[in-house]
Structure formats: structure tokens, C-alpha cells
Amino acid sequence: MSVESASANDMFRPPIVRSAAAVLDRTLFTRTFPIAAARITDHKLISASRGKLDKSKELLRVDRVSAVREDPDPALAAKGGKCLLLKPEVKPEDPTTWSAILKQAVEAKEMSVMPYELTLDYNYWNYLDIMKSILPEDSQEEIPVGFSIVGHVAHLNIREAYLPFKNLIAEVLMDKNPTIRTLRPPRRRVELDVEICEEDCTFRFDYSQVYWNSRLNTEHRRLVALFDPGSVVCDVMAGAGPLALPAAKKGVFVWANDLNPASIAALRDATSLNKVEPYIRAFNTDGHKFIHQCAQDLLALHKAGENKVSIPSKQPRMSRSQKVRPDPIPPTTVEIPQTISHFVMNLPATALTFLPAFRGLYAGHESLFAPHTGTKLPMVHVHCFSTKSEDNVKEGIEISGIVSEMLGTRMEFEGAVEKVEGDPRKRKEAVGEVAEGKVRVHDVRDVAPLKRMFCASFRIPAEVAFAKV
Numbered sequence: 001m002s003v004e005s006a007s008a009n010d011m012f013r014p015p016i017v018r019s020a021a022a023v024l025d026r027t028l029f030t031r032t033f034p035i036a037a038a039r040i041t042d043h044k045l046i047s048a049s050r051g052k053l054d055k056s057k058e059l060l061r062v063d064r065v066s067a068v069r070e071d072p073d074p075a076l077a078a079k080g081g082k083c084l085l086l087k088p089e090v091k092p093e094d095p096t097t098w099s100a101i102l103k104q105a106v107e108a109k110e111m112s113v114m115p116y117e118l119t120l121d122y123n124y125w126n127y128l129d130i131m132k133s134i135l136p137e138d139s140q141e142e143i144p145v146g147f148s149i150v151g152h153v154a155h156l157n158i159r160e161a162y163l164p165f166k167n168l169i170a171e172v173l174m175d176k177n178p179t180i181r182t183l184r185p186p187r188r189r190v191e192l193d194v195e196i197c198e199e200d201c202t203f204r205f206d207y208s209q210v211y212w213n214s215r216l217n218t219e220h221r222r223l224v225a226l227f228d229p230g231s232v233v234c235d236v237m238a239g240a241g242p243l244a245l246p247a248a249k250k251g252v253f254v255w256a257n258d259l260n261p262a263s264i265a266a267l268r269d270a271t272s273l274n275k276v277e278p279y280i281r282a283f284n285t286d287g288h289k290f291i292h293q294c295a296q297d298l299l300a301l302h303k304a305g306e307n308k309v310s311i312p313s314k315q316p317r318m319s320r321s322q323k324v325r326p327d328p329i330p331p332t333t334v335e336i337p338q339t340i341s342h343f344v345m346n347l348p349a350t351a352l353t354f355l356p357a358f359r360g361l362y363a364g365h366e367s368l369f370a371p372h373t374g375t376k377l378p379m380v381h382v383h384c385f386s387t388k389s390e391d392n393v394k395e396g397i398e399i400s401g402i403v404s405e406m407l408g409t410r411m412e413f414e415g416a417v418e419k420v421e422g423d424p425r426k427r428k429e430a431v432g433e434v435a436e437g438k439v440r441v442h443d444v445r446d447v448a449p450l451k452r453m454f455c456a457s458f459r460i461p462a463e464v465a466f467a468k469v
Contacts, residue, residue: 011088012062014125014133024171026122029130035060036092037083037116038102039071045110046082053084056099060085064124072116085116127176135165144169199224199246201274205266210240216346219444219455220246223344223381227252230334231341234294236287236354240266241280243344248279253309253336255298257283257290278309278334287345291357295340299365302338309334339368340378348383348453352399355382355406358460360469369465377460379434383444388452392417396441399456403439407464414438417454434458 017028040049046068053059060067071081091097092113098106105111122130131143144158156173158166174180192207198217205212220243227233229251235244238256240263247254248271258264264284271280283290301307314329339362345351358380362368369375382403386395393416400413418440434440434457444453 012065012120014120014129016133018134018136024134024168029122029125029133031120033088033118033120035088035116035118036086036090036113037069037072038086038105038111039076039083039114040081040111041109043080043082046084049105049111050084052101052105053086056101058086058090058099058102060087065118065120069116072114083114083116084111085118086113122175127172130172130176131169134168139165198242199249201241201245201249201270203240203242203245203266203270204273205240205269206262209262210260210266211263212240212242215445216242219346222442223342223455224250224252226379226381227342230337232298232337232339233342233344234291234340236290236343236345237347237351238267238282239263239346241270243346244280245270245274245276248276249274251279253279255281255283255294255340257285257287257294259284259286278311287347287354288357291343291354292361295361298336298340299338301336307336307338309336339375343378343380345380345382348385351382352384352402352406352456355380355403356408359408359464359467361460362465363468364466366462366466369462377462377465379457379459381455381457383453383455385447385451386454387450388446392441392443392452392454395452395454396439399441399454400439403456403458407461408467409461409463411437411439411458411461414440418442437461 011033014029015031017025038049038053040046050059050068065085067085069083069085070077071083073081089097090102090113092115095103095113098113102111102113106113125133128143128145132140135143139161142159142161144156144162156169158169162169194205194207196203196212196214198214199221203212223243224247227247227250230253232253232255233244233247235241235247235254235256238244238254238258239260241256244254244256244267256267258267261284264282267280267282271277271282283293285293298307311332311334313331316326316329318325343358345354347354362377366372369377384399384402386392386399389395393413396413396415396417400411404411414434436459438458440457442455442457444455447453
């Protein structure tokens with residue numbers, strides 16, 4: 001709670017009700033605070049009076065508490081009478097606690113200072129306020145606060161020490177977040193059908209069988225901004241398609257794979273639902289095999305002359321400024337490139353161990369790439385976990401070392417760990433390309449007090465891509 005004075009900050013706290021830890025009794029959280037209020041003698045003076053008390057810093061400033069209240073006298077309230085709540089330091093019975101401004105207003109009969117009882121109840125306190133009031137003192141340090149919302153479902157990881165309070169935590173969380181109707185702990189097998197809209201795409205699936213993390217939306221947007229329309233991206237651990245679908249809507253060809261059949265079923269459903277069938281191919285296989293498979297299949301398509309895709313006619317959306325519906329975009333035929341531009345591997349716990357699969361990816365096909373053509377070898381974006389430090393440079397060096405070890409060739413850390421500022425979609429030219437033999441490490445997000453998620457990006461070295469295996 002944000003309050004201007006330390007005494008107010010200490011004063012406006014919920015009651016301590018440790019007895020409610022077994023069963024939530026919301027009535028126990030009603031608390032009345034005796035404070036002072038300035039009764040406004042003429043309702044036309046409310047705005048001016050508020051300005052004066054604001055200037056004298058006597059007006060009560062507490063989050064989510066309006067300082068303007070009906071007069072506690074029902075007769076005066078019926079006539080539109082108002083009062084202004086004052087800070088705890090102002091005592092109605094002690095004029096020495098009043099400022100010169102307040103004293104002058106009282107002498108001018110613009111205001112009078114009176115006692116006032118401010119009542120705050122369960123609906124006022126936030127989740128953390130309630131939990132700190134209920135939980136034992138030795139369980140205050142790591143109260144569960146972080147959760148992901150998918151549709152109407154919240155996914156919350158609860159440490160073992162808080163499991164005895166899981167029902168209480170769920171009840172308070174749902175009270176304080178009205179959009180949540182279900183709280184899902186990890187590894188619980190229940191049917192949780194959800195529908196999610198993200199990046200102008202709609203997804204439908206059973207949340208108990210498909211992994212989804214809305215906190216990765218910014219990271220997906222950052223990566224999609226790197227992809228050129230008409231290029232090919234291989235999403236090795238695609239899940240339900242939070243990266244694949246927005247990329248496909250941009251006109252990127254995405255070959256999307258996941259080992260979980262439920263994820264691929266959700267991906268195929270989303271592909272149809274969002275009308276991006278020409279741009280997405282879904283696979284349900286091991287990621288190690290998929291890395292080579294998609295490269296070879298793409299070459300085979302080109303060789304067989306089957307790399308042309310028909311894009312059906314599309315009706316553009318009307319903007320608010322448009323008065324006439326625009327003409328439909330005519331159907332076209334687009335050619336899929338024969339080489340891959342980007343690989344994405346977002347399985348941070350193990351994705352780095354998939355890097356050896358890139359050895360020999362294009363062995364025998366050196367003529368398809370620079371310097372023989374203008375085509376560069378693919379970029380790889382691999383997610384991983386590491387520790388965290390003030391600038392995360394140590395982590396960047398360690399991650400680059402693991403990339404080197406897995407690829408079997410020396411790769412150097414590019415330098416400072418990249419942080420995204422502003423809209424990722426407008427940053428592609430500003431950040432520039434990753435230099436040959438370098439690893440760019442992007443700071444994705446915090447996942448725990450001593451743990452962060454990173455994304456290491458690099459271009460596959462020629463000695464790796466063309467290695468004889």
C-alpha cells in the first residue's frame with residue numbers, strides 16, 4: 001500500500017487473523033480506523049477545499065481509498081454534504097496538529113474538523129495483504145505470488161511448505177482475480193478446456209495436457225520480428241503454436257514439431273481456426289530427428305518441384321478510417337525456399353543438448369550457401385536456464401561455452417547480454433545481425449530468485465553445417 005506518511009502506512013493494515021488459515025472467514029477482515037475528516041460547509045467549495053488540503057499535505061493519500069466521502073450525518077448527506085478524509089496525524093480534538101491552512105479554513109467557517117470512522121473490509125485488501133494476515137509468521141518470506149493465466153485458468157507453482165494452505169491460497173487468488181475460475185497446480189490431471197487469444201491468434205486446448213505460458217508472449221513477438229515473410233522457420237519444440245501461428249500470419253513458412261501429441265493436435269486445430277494452413281506443417285517426432293528431417297524434406301520438395309503453395313483469396317480487414325470495404329486480395333502462388341532461415345528451440349531445460357544435431361545439417365550442399373550464393377546458413381535461437389548476476393555477463397560467457405561444446409567448435413560470447421526495450425517488431429534493423437562465430441545472449445525473464453531464462457542466438461558455423469557425419 002502506498003501512503004505518504006509512515007504512520008499511515010503502519011496504520012492502514014488488515015487485522016491479523018491467523019485463525020482463518022483453516023477456513024477463510026471474510027468477515028474477520030473488516031476493520032475500522034478512527035481518523036479525522038474535514039466537513040465542507042458548502043458543497044460548492046469541495047474542489048477548492050480539496051486543493052487547500054492537498055497543498056497542506058493533510059489530505060489522506062491511501063491506495064484505492066477516495067478522500068472524498070459523504071458526510072457521516074445522514075441529514076447532511078441527504079442534502080449533498082461531503083467531507084474530506086485527513087491523515088492520521090491530524091487530530092480532530094487537537095488544533096495544534098492542524099496546519100495554518102486548515103486553521104484558516106475552520107476560522108472562515110469553510111470547514112470543520114470532526115472524528116470519522118473509516119471502515120475497510122475483505123474486498124479492500126489485496127491478495128498479499130490477506131495472506132500476510134492469515135499465514136503463520138514463519139511462512140511469510142516466500143508467499144506464492146507468481147502465476148500464469150491461460151483463459152480462465154491460473155497455473156501456480158506452490159512450494160511444499162505452502163501445500164497445507166493451497167485451498168486457502170486458491171480461494172483468495174480467485175477472489176482477487178475475478179477472471180480466474182480454476183487454479184491448476186502442476187501435474188494435476190483434470191480436463192481444463194481453454195480458449196486463448198494471443199497476437200491476434202486463437203488457440204483451443206485442454207490445459208492439463210498442453211503446456212502454455214503467456215509470460216513468453218514478449219519473447220515470441222521478439223523472435224517473430226526477426227523472421228522475413230516468405231522465409232522458412234523450423235520450430236523444433238512448437239507446443240500449441242504460440243510462435244508458429246503469429247509467424248504464419250506474417251507470411252512465414254513454419255515447420256512446427258512437438259513430441260506431445262496433444263500439443264500437435266492443438267497446433268493443427270489453431271492452424272485451421274486461424275486460416276494459415278498454407279504456411280504451417282505440423283510434425284510429431286523427436287526433435288533431434290526433426291532438425292535433419294526438415295532440412296532434407298525441404299530440399300526434396302524443391303527437387304521434386306513441389307515447393308509451390310497456393311495462397312487463397314483473402315478479404316482485408318477494414319480500418320476505422322475506411323468507409324469502403326477494400327477489394328479482396330487475389331489468390332497467389334508462393335514458392336517455398338529450399339533452405340531454412342531460422343531454427344527455434346524453446347525447451348530451456350534441455351534444448352542446449354539438441355545442438356549436436358546440427359552437425360552435418362547441409363553436408364554435401366555447400367553450393368546452396370555463401371559464398372556460392374547470397375543465402376546464409378540458418379540462425380539458431382536456443383533457450384536455456386542459467387543463474388543471474390547484475391549484468392548477466394558471466395552467464396552469457398557460460399552459455400556460449402556450452403554452445404561451443406555442443407557444436408564441437410569455438411563460439412565466442414558477443415558481449416553484453418541483450419535486453420529488449422520498446423516494441424520488438426521495430427527493433428530488427430537496430431540490433432543488427434549476429435557476427436559469424438559469435439553468440440548473442442538475450443535476457444528473456446526471471447523464473448526464480450536465482451534463476452533466469454535466456455535465449456542464445458547464433459548462425460550455424462560452416463564447419464558444423466557441412467561436417468561429414
